[in-house]
Amino acid sequence: MTIDISALTLAQKASLLSGQDFWSTKAIEEFGIPSIVLTDGPHGIRRQDGEADHLGINDALPSTCFPPAVAVGSSWDPDVAAQLGAAVGREANAFGVAVVLGPGVNIKRSPLCGRNFEYYSEDPLISGVLGAAHVNAMQAVGPGASVKHFAANNQEHERMRISADVDERTLREIYLPAFERIVTEAAPATVMASYNKINGVYASHNPWLLTEVLRDEWGFEGAVVSDWGAVSDRVAGVAAGMDLEMPGSGGATDQAIVDAVTRGELSEALVDDAVRRVLALTARHRTSTGQFDVDSHHALARQLAADSVVLLKNDGDVLPISNVSRVAVIGSFATEPRFQGGGSSHINPTRTDAALDTIRDLALERGITVEHADGFTLAEDPDVDKRRALAVEVAARSDVTIVFAGLSDREESEGFDRETLSLPTAQLAVIRDVAAVSARTVVVLSNGGVVSLEGWHDDVDAILEGWLLGQAGGSAIADVLFGVVNPSGHLAETIPLRLQDNPSWNNFPGEQGHVRYGEGVMVGYRHYTTADVPVRYPFGHGLSYTTFATTALVTEITGPDTATARVTVTNTGARTGKHVVQVYVATTAGPVRRPVRELRAFRKVTLEPGETQTVELALDRRAFAYWDIELDRWVVAPGEYTVQIGESSASIFAEETLALTGDVIIRPLTMDSTVGDWFAHPRVGPALMQGLTAGMSEEQAQQADQNPDGLKMVESMPMQQFLAFTGGAFPVEMLEQLMTLSYTTEDQDAVNELV
Numbered sequence: 053m054t055i056d057i058s059a060l061t062l063a064q065k066a067s068l069l070s071g072q073d074f075w076s077t078k079a080i081e082e083f084g085i086p087s088i089v090l091t092d093g094p095h096g097i098r099r100q101d102g103e104a105d106h107l108g109i110n111d112a113l114p115s116t117c118f119p120p121a122v123a124v125g126s127s128w129d130p131d132v133a134a135q136l137g138a139a140v141g142r143e144a145n146a147f148g149v150a151v152v153l154g155p156g157v158n159i160k161r162s163p164l165c166g167r168n169f170e171y172y173s174e175d176p177l178i179s180g181v182l183g184a185a186h187v188n189a190m191q192a193v194g195p196g197a198s199v200k201h202f203a204a205n206n207q208e209h210e211r212m213r214i215s216a217d218v219d220e221r222t223l224r225e226i227y228l229p230a231f232e233r234i235v236t237e238a239a240p241a242t243v244m245a246s247y248n249k250i251n252g253v254y255a256s257h258n259p260w261l262l263t264e265v266l267r268d269e270w271g272f273e274g275a276v277v278s279d280w281g282a283v284s285d286r287v288a289g290v291a292a293g294m295d296l297e298m299p300g301s302g303g304a305t306d307q308a309i310v311d312a313v314t315r316g317e318l319s320e321a322l323v324d325d326a327v328r329r330v331l332a333l334t335a336r337h338r339t340s341t342g343q344f345d346v347d348s349h350h351a352l353a354r355q356l357a358a359d360s361v362v363l364l365k366n367d368g369d370v371l372p373i374s375n376v377s378r379v380a381v382i383g384s385f386a387t388e389p390r391f392q393g394g395g396s397s398h399i400n401p402t403r404t405d406a407a408l409d410t411i412r413d414l415a416l417e418r419g420i421t422v423e424h425a426d427g428f429t430l431a432e433d434p435d436v437d438k439r440r441a442l443a444v445e446v447a448a449r450s451d452v453t454i455v456f457a458g459l460s461d462r463e464e465s466e467g468f469d470r471e472t473l474s475l476p477t478a479q480l481a482v483i484r485d486v487a488a489v490s491a492r493t494v495v496v497l498s499n500g501g502v503v504s505l506e507g508w509h510d511d512v513d514a515i516l517e518g519w520l521l522g523q524a525g526g527s528a529i530a531d532v533l534f535g536v537v538n539p540s541g542h543l544a545e546t547i548p549l550r551l552q553d554n555p556s557w558n559n560f561p562g563e564q565g566h567v568r569y570g571e572g573v574m575v576g577y578r579h580y581t582t583a584d585v586p587v588r589y590p591f592g593h594g595l596s597y598t599t600f601a602t603t604a605l606v607t608e609i610t611g612p613d614t615a616t617a618r619v620t621v622t623n624t625g626a627r628t629g630k631h632v633v634q635v636y637v638a639t640t641a642g643p644v645r646r647p648v649r650e651l652r653a654f655r656k657v658t659l660e661p662g663e664t665q666t667v668e669l670a671l672d673r674r675a676f677a678y679w680d681i682e683l684d685r686w687v688v689a690p691g692e693y694t695v696q697i698g699e700s701s702a703s704i705f706a707e708e709t710l711a712l713t714g715d716v717i718i719r720p721l722t723m724d725s726t727v728g729d730w731f732a733h734p735r736v737g738p739a740l741m742q743g744l745t746a747g748m749s750e751e752q753a754q755q756a757d758q759n760p761d762g763l764k765m766v767e768s769m770p771m772q773q774f775l776a777f778t779g780g781a782f783p784v785e786m787l788e789q790l791m792t793l794s795y796t797t798e799d800q801d802a803v804n805e806l807v
C-alpha cells in the first residue's frame with residue numbers, strides 16, 4: 053500500500069522517525085502504517101518479550117544460537133554465511149521480526165577489541181563477501197538486515213563518544229569496503245550508524261558518511277537506523293540522512309524535528325525523505341509464524357560450526373583421534389561450553405551441546421574409554437592446585453589428553469576491551485603440567501578474540517582453534533576431533549607472537565577522546581607481511597586431515613585492468629576435504645605505499661580423495677586499485693601486479709606477474725608542484741628535460757649525465773622555491789603557460805614549442 057505522505061502532519065511524520073519502544077517503530081493506524089520489530093542479531097534472534105535491554109541482560113525467547121561471526125569468518129565460506137543468514141531469517145519470521153540487527157562487519161583492528169567475536173575478520177574482502185552472503189540469504193526469506201556498525205567502530209573502549217581519527221585512504225581501503233560490498237551486492241534493508249565519531253563527527257549525524265558515501269556513491273536506498281542510543285543531535289541526524297532513531301526518545305527528539313522545521317532550520321523535504329525510507333521499511337512488517345524447525349536448525353548449527361574450526365597444529369597426526377584406547381578430557385569448557393559472547397548478541401539457546409557428551413558417544417562407538425577432570429574453574433578457586441593435580445593424574449594414564457581451555461565472559465564481551473592476550477594463569481598451568489605427563493596433548497580453544505599461544509605452544513601436539521561456535525559447538529568440536537568432519541577453517545585474523553607486534557599497539561584504544569588509526573592501511577597481516585614481523589600463525593593458515601596440491605597457475609588479463617587467476621587443485625590425501633584457494637595481489641605501482649600483498653579473491657572447494665578441480669577467480673579493477681586522496685577516487689596505477697596463490701598470507705607457492713595499463717593520470721602542475729613532479733609529468737617532463745639539455749654546452753651535458761643525483765637533490769623542492777634558489781632556472785612566463793597546458797591531454801606541440 054502506498055501512503056501519501058502529504059496527508060501526514062509534520063508531527064506524524066516526525067513521530068515515524070524514532071522508535072515506539074526498545075524494539076519497535078510507531079504505527080499510525082488511520083493511515084494503515086504498521087509498527088515493525090527490529091531486534092538482534094546477528095547469529096540468532098534475541099526476541100525479548102519482557103524487560104528489554106540492549107546488552108543481553110534480560111531474558112529472550114529461546115532461539116538457535118548459530119556460530120558467531122568469528123567462527124563464520126574462519127570458515128572462509130560464503131555458503132556457511134548464507135545458510136546461517138537464511139536460518140536466522142526463518143527464525144525471525146517465526147518471531148515476527150522485520151529487521152534483524154546484523155551482520156557486524158567491523159574490521160578487527162586490534163585483537164583486544166572486546167567485540168571481535170561479533171566480527172568476521174581483519175580483512176575487508178572476507179568481511180564483505182561473507183556479510184553479503186548472509187544478507188542476501190536472509191533477506192531472500194523475508195526479514196531485512198541491518199549492517200553494522202557504520203563505521204570505524206573497532207573498539208569498545210569509549211565506544212559511545214570516541215573519535216576514530218582515520219585518514220581517507222585507510223577508510224576507503226580498510227574500514228568501508230565491507231559495507232560498500234554489502235550495500236552494492238546485497239541491498240540491505242538498513243545500515244546501522246555506529247556510536248562513535250569519525251574524524252570528530254558522530255556517525256549518526258555525519259553527512260559525508262550517511263549521504264555522500266553511502267547514498268550518493270554506493271546507491272544505498274534503504275534506511276539508516278541509529279545504534280541503540282547513538283543519537284546526539286537528532287536534527288543534524290535527519291539532515292545527514294539518519295532516518296530512524298532507536299530506541300524511542302519518549303517523543304523529545306520528534307518534537308525537536310518539528311521545532312527545527314517550524315523555525316526554518318531543517319528542510320521539511322529532508323524529513324519527507326527520511327519518512328519515505330522508514331515507510332518502505334515498514335512494508336517488511338510481518339506477523340509471527342510462531343514456528344521454526346528447532347531440531348534441523350540445531351543440526352545446521354552443528355554443521356556450520358564444524359566447518360569453522362581451525363586446526364592450527366597437528367604434529368605426528370595426533371588428530372583425528374584413532375588407534376588409542378584411553379582419552380582424557382580436561383577442562384570445564386568441555387562440560388559447560390562457552391559458545392557465544394556477552395552483550396546484545398546474547399541468545400537464549402534452544403539447547404546446548406557439551407563436547408564431553410559427544411566425545412563419549414563417538415569414543416564408545418570406537419571402543420575408547422574417556423575420563424574427565426575439570427583441571428580448573430573459571431572463578432576464584434581455593435582448590436586450584438588439587439584440581440590441577442587430579443587432571444595431571446588422569447592425563448598421565450591416557451593415550452591422548454584433550455584440554456579445553458579458553459576465555460570466559462569476564463575476560464571478553466561487548467562493552468569493554470581486553471588488556472591482554474593471555475589465557476588465565478590457572479589454565480596455562482594445567483596445559484603445561486598435563487602436556488608434561490600425557491603421551492599426546494591436544495588443546496581445544498574457546499575464545500571470541502585471539503589468545504596468545506606462547507609459553508605452551510611447543511609443549512602440545514595439536515591445537516584446535518574453536519572460537520565461539522554457537523550452541524552446537526561442543527558436538528562440532530567432537531566431530532572434528534574424531535574425524536567425522538575434516539577441519540577446513542582458516543584464520544581470518546593473525547595470531548601474533550606478542551601483543552606489541554600488532555600494528556595498532558601504539559594507538560589503541562586511544563586517549564583524550566581520540567583514537568588515531570596511525571597504522572593506516574597496514575592492518576593485521578598487511579602489517580606483519582610488509583614489515584616482515586614473525587607471527588605465531590599467519591592470516592589464512594589452517595590445516596586439514598588430507599593434503600592438497602595446487603598447480604598450474606594461469607593468469608589472464610580480461611579487460612582494462614581486470615584479470616582472472618586459474619589454478620588446479622587436487623586432493624592428494626585419503627579423506628574428503630575442503631580447500632581454500634587464496635589469491636593475493638602484490639604491487640609497488642603508484643604513488644602510495646602498498647602492503648606487501650592483499651587478499652583479492654578466495655574460493656572454498658570440496659574435493660574427494662584423488663579429485664581434481666580447476667578453480668577460476670576473477671580479479672576486478674578494485675583488486676588492483678588504491679584510493680588516491682588527491683583525486684578523491686580509486687586509481688589503478690600503471691605497472692606490474694603479481695598475482696600470488698598462498699596457503700596463507702605468509703606462504704606463497706605460485707605467482708605470475710601482469711602488466712596493467714592502469715589509469716592515465718595527469719595531475720595539473722602548479723608552482724607548488726615539486727621539480728620532480730614537473731619532470732615526471734608525462735607531457736611537460738620530457739619536453740622540459742629536452743629543453744634543459746638542449747641549452748647546455750657539451751661539457752655541461754656530460755657533467756649532468758655523470759651526476760644524475762643532481763636532479764635528485766632538488767627533486768622534492770617546490771618549483772617556486774627552486775626558481776628562487778636558482779635565480780630563475782626557467783622563465784616564469786614559460787612555466788605559467790606550461791601549467792595551463794599541463795592538464796589537457798592535447799597540445800604536445802605547444803608544450804614542445806614553449807621549452
Ligand code: BGC
Nearest residue numbers: 092105106107153279280396
Ligand atoms: C549494539 C548493537 C545492537 C543494539 C541493540 C547496541 O548496544 O551496539 O550491535 O544491535 O545495541 O541491542
